[in-house]
Amino acid sequence: VKVGQQHYRSIWRDGDVFIIDQTRLPHHFAVQALESLEDVYTAIRDMQVRGAPLIGATAAYGFALGLAEDNSPKGRRHAMQRLRSARPTAVNLAWALQRIDRLLDTQPPGDWYATALTEAERICDEDVAVNESIGMHGFEILRDVANAKPGKTLNILTHCNAGWLATVDWGTALAPIYRAFDQGIDLHVWVDETRPRNQGAALTAWELHNHGVRCTLITDNAGGHLMQTGQVDLCIVGTDRTVANGDVCNKIGTYLKALAAKANQVPFYVALPISTFDPNIRTGSEVPIEQRPGEEVIRVAGSDEQGEAGSVQICPTGVNAANPAFDITPAKFINGYITERGVLSRADLADIGN
Amino acid sequence: VKVGQQHYRSIWRDGDVFIIDQTRLPHHFAVQALESLEDVYTAIRDMQVRGAPLIGATAAYGFALGLAEDNSPKGRRHAMQRLRSARPTAVNLAWALQRIDRLLDTQPPGDWYATALTEAERICDEDVAVNESIGMHGFEILRDVANAKPGKTLNILTHCNAGWLATVDWGTALAPIYRAFDQGIDLHVWVDETRPRNQGAALTAWELHNHGVRCTLITDNAGGHLMQTGQVDLCIVGTDRTVANGDVCNKIGTYLKALAAKANQVPFYVALPISTFDPNIRTGSEVPIEQRPGEEVIRVAGSDEQGEAGSVQICPTGVNAANPAFDITPAKFINGYITERGVLSRADLADIGN
Numbered sequence: 096v097k098v099g100q101q102h103y104r105s106i107w108r109d110g111d112v113f114i115i116d117q118t119r120l121p122h123h124f125a126v127q128a129l130e131s132l133e134d135v136y137t138a139i140r141d142m143q144v145r146g147a148p149l150i151g152a153t154a155a156y157g158f159a160l161g162l163a164e165d166n167s168p169k170g171r172r173h174a175m176q177r178l179r180s181a182r183p184t185a186v187n188l189a190w191a192l193q194r195i196d197r198l199l200d201t202q203p204p205g206d207w208y209a210t211a212l213t214e215a216e217r218i219c220d221e222d223v224a225v226n227e228s229i230g231m232h233g234f235e236i237l238r239d240v241a242n243a244k245p246g247k248t249l250n251i252l253t254h255c256n257a258g259w260l261a262t263v264d265w266g267t268a269l270a271p272i273y274r275a276f277d278q279g280i281d282l283h284v285w286v287d288e289t290r291p292r293n294q295g296a297a298l299t300a301w302e303l304h305n306h307g308v309r310c311t312l313i314t315d316n317a318g319g320h321l322m323q324t325g326q327v328d329l330c331i332v333g334t335d336r337t338v339a340n341g342d343v344c345n346k347i348g349t350y351l352k353a354l355a356a357k358a359n360q361v362p363f364y365v366a367l368p369i370s371t372f373d374p375n376i377r378t379g380s381e382v383p384i385e386q387r388p389g390e391e392v393i394r395v396a397g398s399d400e401q402g403e404a405g406s407v408q409i410c411p412t413g414v415n416a417a418n419p420a421f422d423i424t425p426a427k428f429i430n431g432y433i434t435e436r437g438v439l440s441r442a443d444l445a446d447i448g449n
Numbered sequence: 450v451k452v453g454q455q456h457y458r459s460i461w462r463d464g465d466v467f468i469i470d471q472t473r474l475p476h477h478f479a480v481q482a483l484e485s486l487e488d489v490y491t492a493i494r495d496m497q498v499r500g501a502p503l504i505g506a507t508a509a510y511g512f513a514l515g516l517a518e519d520n521s522p523k524g525r526r527h528a529m530q531r532l533r534s535a536r537p538t539a540v541n542l543a544w545a546l547q548r549i550d551r552l553l554d555t556q557p558p559g560d561w562y563a564t565a566l567t568e569a570e571r572i573c574d575e576d577v578a579v580n581e582s583i584g585m586h587g588f589e590i591l592r593d594v595a596n597a598k599p600g601k602t603l604n605i606l607t608h609c610n611a612g613w614l615a616t617v618d619w620g621t622a623l624a625p626i627y628r629a630f631d632q633g634i635d636l637h638v639w640v641d642e643t644r645p646r647n648q649g650a651a652l653t654a655w656e657l658h659n660h661g662v663r664c665t666l667i668t669d670n671a672g673g674h675l676m677q678t679g680q681v682d683l684c685i686v687g688t689d690r691t692v693a694n695g696d697v698c699n700k701i702g703t704y705l706k707a708l709a710a711k712a713n714q715v716p717f718y719v720a721l722p723i724s725t726f727d728p729n730i731r732t733g734s735e736v737p738i739e740q741r742p743g744e745e746v747i748r749v750a751g752s753d754e755q756g757e758a759g760s761v762q763i764c765p766t767g768v769n770a771a772n773p774a775f776d777i778t779p780a781k782f783i784n785g786y787i788t789e790r791g792v793l794s795r796a797d798l799a800d801i802g803n
Contacts (some may be wrong), residue, residue, distance in 0.1 A: 316702025348670025397761030407751030
């Protein structure tokens, strides 16, 4: 996807490995080189890279860099353990490391570095291909809705960030939007700010704005009113986990938008790589919901009047806050699952699980 | 209602007229004397007082102060015009001024100041009585719901600020909560932060916390999840205007909570003084929705790390924001209208209109 006139991935190799430091967005666009295992460990731990697919890809490069520093069996074990500890609960991180580790078993130590590096690039390319495919299938939906209102702007609402910054390129929920924009469809995106961490305001708005896609930031409160008054043609969101019955776990607030979409006959789509489908959990009510620190609710982060990173406290000192990070959108509110295998129904998903 | 151990109204007379400077809440509790017509004009214009009933009461005192400065017919006209221009669209402001102005017609100029002062006090006392009555009627609902879950905490969700700070005392949506708390009901309030202006975080949390009512601040995104998981027994909100068919216009985001309440069988109540019922508008779709500056979405206000007033920008420079300030909750989502005349149904409201 583009930043200004230049095409970027969220991670790439050009001699060194480079990333975009996402902790400095949206106020500073800073490219950073990752030159060592420790650089990669820090980048993952400090969330300079975030989003499950991108964490996996970054860890894969980290494994290669670790082997460049020490390609003994001990060095290999150290690299694995160090990287895995950077974000212990990130599923894609462990998955990417294991994938490379198994491959190394078949090779002499002298080939380990080159093998890991090649595999890291393959992981990146596969992620891009999956997301590009999600974009193509989702594009067909957008095109059909746009064709039903010729001469008018297609208005899409999204929540949180499921864009290229969360993946290697394209994103999931935003992939169909980039595709449709590049194909010349007249579209506009309503961007939920997505409190408490404001990934919509900070990342989605930044991505879309830089690629040239017309977008408008709104509070999380506004989407219901916009749907009620006919200003939204379609919603697309990402997901952290989709379970056997089609219920979707995504960023807190997604459920409220799905309710409003249903009440106002606005189609509601979820974009996901099949790898995030979890047939081992039967219904959404069985998904554990992460409770994050109340401090994220109490203080809002952004840039201060000098353009530097800052924060403000929005409530009196001493007030408690609760911060459930995800909610469950029941399958009955979802019009379709946009995947790399096409737009699936709830029944199609069940078939994959069986 | 109490601040610490002391009882306060939001406006009172003790020699001078005093208010709480609400622009400094929640970080500073500052009492301010209003000594002149200009003091009152500034306090209303700069939103040191806000909330329709409180604006009306403050303007009434302002009229008296204006007459103390100049009790000629010209001085009377000037006071009227000056105060009315402080917040041109505030209905209660014009209503309070007219009420006093009509009364002055029956009196000699020498009695004008005393007449206006007495009437200002009557306006305040009437507001307190109305809200106290709302509190008593709403209390019965809370008591019944609490009785249905003996030994457990009653969990109430509210949006924005319809508390004593918006009125002279008690508030509307919060009046039943204060009443129930004072009666010893074990209760807890989920406080929506209410972006973009965060009146929930800054004012409702402050009010409840200072009165000693247990409360928890949440993002506007969280309420759906809380209702879905059985953590909310009842919602109560205020309203800016209720129209003939029972549709309610209230702070943006109210509609999303009403949808979630309906979907999860959580009772949803609206508290209102009958004076805000507008039978001349047939349905909610006819209510004009105020569009406020996008800047309120782009920058979040609060206190900085030194405890001083500050703000942060949450999105990239150049991104547009939309800021609809209210939304419409259709009557079908509302279980009852808590008024000074009792808890009314939609049919009862229609009778008042006829």
